[in-house]
Amino acid sequence: MKLNRSKIRPLLLLGLMVTLLTVLSGCGDNLAQQDVMARVKRTNHITWGVKNDTRLFGLMNIKTGEIEGFDVDIATAISQEIFGKDVDVKFVPVTSNTRLPLLKNGNIDALAATMTITPERKKEIMFSDTYFNAGQAIMVKKGSKIKSVKDLTSGTKVLGLQGSNSVANIKKYAPDAKVLQLADTAQAFTALKSGQGDAMTSDNGILYGLNRDDPNYQVVGGTFTNEPYGIGMNKGQEKFAKAVNQALKKIEADGTYQKIVDKWFSKVAGFDGSVIK
Structure with missing residues (x-):
């Protein structure tokens, strides 16, 4: 029986695509499940998801091409407190809609992205202690x-x-x-x-x-809800979460946190300082 090569080739291509997608999906899952503390200590590299369209918290500087803001500085301070001043900190832009999928797929190690701690989100990911009280x-x-x-x-x-x-x-x-x-x-x-x-x-x-x-x-009209922001991490990252909370306490105690607050909010007209941690 003679095989029709024109029919075989599309089938082979389809098979290769399915295999590739399966492998990529598996890689994402494995990366998300890896121990962040161990991997960053080994590679000296950590990736954070931050907003890049939100003034004060995370905004792209068109002159430098860098994302700047309160969340960016907090993520940097936490990373350096845990892993040392020389750690390579990378930032990936996220939106409110993409931040959880990117974290759960292993594209980023943690989120500092104006994300409120809620019971629903706690079912999907882990949160640090509150680092900013918004409303x-x-x-x-x-x-x-x-x-x-x-x-x-x-x-x-x-x-x-x-x-x-x-x-x-x-x-x-x-x-x-x-x-x-x-x-x-x-x-x-x-x-x-x-x-x-x-x-x-x-x-x-x-x-x-x-x-x-x-x-x-x-x-x-003022605020009508309480919106405590937390650092988002994948489930199973208890060591990393503990280290993040310890780092938050340390940067608050040594004045680093307040310096970051003053840098971004001291000149904001009408901003209620009581919402600061």
Whole structure:
């Protein structure tokens, strides 16, 4: 029986693709399950997921090509406290929607990405102790009739971020408002400025950072939730989590933490210092 080579080749190609995907998937799982403490000590390299579109916390500097912000400095300080000043710290941009998949797939070792500690997320990953106490708020254009979350009625549209708990919160505190979810902070703020929504909701620190870019907008009504940020790590990384918590205590005790806070928030008009750890 003569085989039809034109039919065999696609089948072989398909088989190779399936095998490759299986191998890559397995590699991701193995990397996520590796002991972070042991691997970083061996390689002297650690990778963090951080935001790159969120002023004050993580924003790409277009001149240097580096991501800068509070979360970046905290991640660096923690890494150096655990592994030494010479450790190679790499930063990978994440969004609220991609940060958990990237962590669980082993693409990054830890997250410092304005991520609130919640019971739901604790089922998927491990968290450090709180390193920043934020609170959800809303931002509107100056002159808006909206003064607080109570003014978000059935005739209003609120802009939020995909993958963030702020969307669920706004549905709880303003159940009649329509919610439009955007991929990241920059897109949500652009949508607000273009009139696609009446208000934008996120953590107050994030909104104050946007307010620095454009003073025609303002944060109103104070915070209506408690949003404690934690460092995210994969399940099974107990040694790493313990080391991170010890490092947080150390940098707070020696003044490093406060220096980072002052660097990023001391000149933010209207920012409530009580939300700082």
